[in-house]
Amino acid sequence: MFVLTSSQMREIDRKASQEIGIPEVVLMENAGFCVFEEIKRDFETLDDKNIAVFCGKGNNGGDGFVVARYLAQVCPNVKVFLFDDNVTLTSKVFLDILKKLEVDINILSEELLSSLRAQRFDIIVDAIFGIGLSKDIDGLYKKVIEYINGSGAYVYSVDIPSGVCSDSAQIKGCAVRASKTVTFVYPKVGHILYPGSYYCGKVIVKDIGIPEKIIKDIKVKILTAEDLDISKFYRYPDSHKGDYGKVGIVAGSKYYPGAAALCSNAALQSGCGLCYLLTPKEVLYFQNFRRPEIIVLPVESKEGIVSFDGFVKFDEYFAKFDVLGFGCGLTKNKEVEKILIHILENFQIPIVIDADGLNVLASSRDVRELLASYKSQKVLTPHYMEAARVLDVDVKDVAKSPIDAAKKIASEFRAICVLKGSRTIITDGDEVFINILGNPGMAKGGSGDVLTGIILSMIAQGYSAFEAAKLAVYLHSLSADILLEKKTMQTILPSDIIDGLDSTIKRLIKG
Numbered sequence: 001m002f003v004l005t006s007s008q009m010r011e012i013d014r015k016a017s018q019e020i021g022i023p024e025v026v027l028m029e030n031a032g033f034c035v036f037e038e039i040k041r042d043f044e045t046l047d048d049k050n051i052a053v054f055c056g057k058g059n060n061g062g063d064g065f066v067v068a069r070y071l072a073q074v075c076p077n078v079k080v081f082l083f084d085d086n087v088t089l090t091s092k093v094f095l096d097i098l099k100k101l102e103v104d105i106n107i108l109s110e111e112l113l114s115s116l117r118a119q120r121f122d123i124i125v126d127a128i129f130g131i132g133l134s135k136d137i138d139g140l141y142k143k144v145i146e147y148i149n150g151s152g153a154y155v156y157s158v159d160i161p162s163g164v165c166s167d168s169a170q171i172k173g174c175a176v177r178a179s180k181t182v183t184f185v186y187p188k189v190g191h192i193l194y195p196g197s198y199y200c201g202k203v204i205v206k207d208i209g210i211p212e213k214i215i216k217d218i219k220v221k222i223l224t225a226e227d228l229d230i231s232k233f234y235r236y237p238d239s240h241k242g243d244y245g246k247v248g249i250v251a252g253s254k255y256y257p258g259a260a261a262l263c264s265n266a267a268l269q270s271g272c273g274l275c276y277l278l279t280p281k282e283v284l285y286f287q288n289f290r291r292p293e294i295i296v297l298p299v300e301s302k303e304g305i306v307s308f309d310g311f312v313k314f315d316e317y318f319a320k321f322d323v324l325g326f327g328c329g330l331t332k333n334k335e336v337e338k339i340l341i342h343i344l345e346n347f348q349i350p351i352v353i354d355a356d357g358l359n360v361l362a363s364s365r366d367v368r369e370l371l372a373s374y375k376s377q378k379v380l381t382p383h384y385m386e387a388a389r390v391l392d393v394d395v396k397d398v399a400k401s402p403i404d405a406a407k408k409i410a411s412e413f414r415a416i417c418v419l420k421g422s423r424t425i426i427t428d429g430d431e432v433f434i435n436i437l438g439n440p441g442m443a444k445g446g447s448g449d450v451l452t453g454i455i456l457s458m459i460a461q462g463y464s465a466f467e468a469a470k471l472a473v474y475l476h477s478l479s480a481d482i483l484l485e486k487k488t489m490q491t492i493l494p495s496d497i498i499d500g501l502d503s504t505i506k507r508l509i510k511g
């Protein structure tokens, strides 16, 4: 399923009217009718309902006029509220029809809004702003939106809840809290990412008659099973462990021994043939939590943190690895930086960099330059704060435009970026996938280490970095969702996500 930005939607609209010749009024008529159909489907009868349709002066308001016209045919109590009757040319066509049909049209004012508080509406249609919202909402608009939110009515938002930015999902001053949002062609970014997603209620996507052939070159998609290649999950009867790849992981410290265990356990549990863990000697006591199948390469350490001198003794192993994981639980430290520089200067292995690897990347110009020119495949897996450090911006800027942030990281380092969050974004700098699976039960220290392990395992099994990242993000969050069938968000743990990979992979293969 594709996801659109407002400029892509406008371009689709432009092509439909200018290149194909479908007039804008036809699209507006179709859009309004789709919303009406959805309302009609939800209510057995509409003739006994009090309905208000709030319309802005742009084309979103025009859609609202169409909805009002259809509603007025089946319900005597439809009121239209306008902010301004200086509406767009296309909308005016439908406003004029409403006037001729003598539908109850009112121009909003503070006084009118006060009087509305004494009335009760069963259904409210929000057609105030759509993809054209351009600045923060204030004044009467804000008061009306607050009124809608406090009204207790069932609220339909046309295209997107007014106040939600369709490109960033940020709330511009305030926003309508919809019960249902009916949008057109494809969902917009604002429906998918948070916080916008909270405001949408159920999102219904409707076809308004735009020909498929002009909807192309869209580079943002919701990640679904259809986007995944599971061909390499098949294990040939005459295969051996070498066929499924060797993962090398540099992780753990005396402070975070569990991070190394989670990452390597996850790699093993998702199918790689062999998993080697380079971890400080001091961490070996953490034996119980590590799968016995993991091959441990104990690195001499300095105060419980891997030392450069200890690390280089294992150089010969690097020729064996099909992929290298770097960063989980290492701590941010000069030795860690030296080791990463050594790896980037001396080896050519696909690499997945997480956690402290990313922190070192953020602060070291040498690491940045070396990584950008490193020839093998690269995956960077920052959460929002790590992304902010890597980009040297405030975390709020990442949250405001996470897709741009992820693309920027991917482009700068010529890597796959997995920007982790409640909606994880995976991009190669061009194509973007948004993962909508997963749940807040995953918001626990260690979930990210598990994801890194799964990505490593997928690369070891022969997937490209991009394919591996998509598969891993999907499996990781699907596993957490399947766990919720028996457990709660409070009780699921990152280690359960690893155990759950069993039923998750089965489900993915079955389809």
Ligand SMILES: NC(=O)C1=CN([C@@H]2O[C@H](COP(=O)(O)OP(=O)(O)OC[C@H]3O[C@@H](n4cnc5c(N)ncnc54)[C@H](O)[C@@H]3O)[C@@H](O)[C@H]2O)[C@@H](O)CC1
Residues within 6 Å of the ligand: 009, 010, 012, 013, 027, 028, 029, 031, 056, 057, 058, 059, 060, 061, 062, 063, 088, 128, 129, 130, 131, 132, 133, 134, 135, 136, 137, 138, 141, 158, 159, 160, 184, 208
């Ligand atoms: N393919 C398309 O693009 C289609 C678009 N349609 C509808 O048209 C909508 C887009 O229409 P528009 O581009 O006219 O945009 P909108 O109707 O979303 O809003 C634009 C208007 O709101 C004003 N405005 C923006 N932010 C404001 C703020 N904070 N405070 C006060 N005024 C503000 C602008 O000055 C402009 O007058 C879509 O969301 C959809 O509902 C449909 O008619 C079907 C086809």
Ligand SMILES: Nc1ncnc2c1ncn2[C@@H]1O[C@H](COP(=O)(O)OP(=O)(O)O)[C@@H](O)[C@H]1O
Residues within 6 Å of the ligand: 355, 383, 420, 421, 422, 423, 424, 437, 438, 439, 440, 441, 442, 443, 444, 445, 446, 447, 448, 449, 450, 451, 476, 477
């Ligand atoms: N609310 C949420 N909904 C869905 N997934 C979530 C949520 N919170 C966290 N996650 C997922 O959990 C993981 C957390 O990773 P990260 O922050 O790196 O944790 P850690 O570093 O402690 O291992 C990411 O994959 C993220 O997408």
Ligand SMILES: [K+]
Residues within 6 Å of the ligand: 060, 126, 127, 128, 129, 130, 157, 158, 159, 160, 161, 162
């Ligand atoms: K709207």
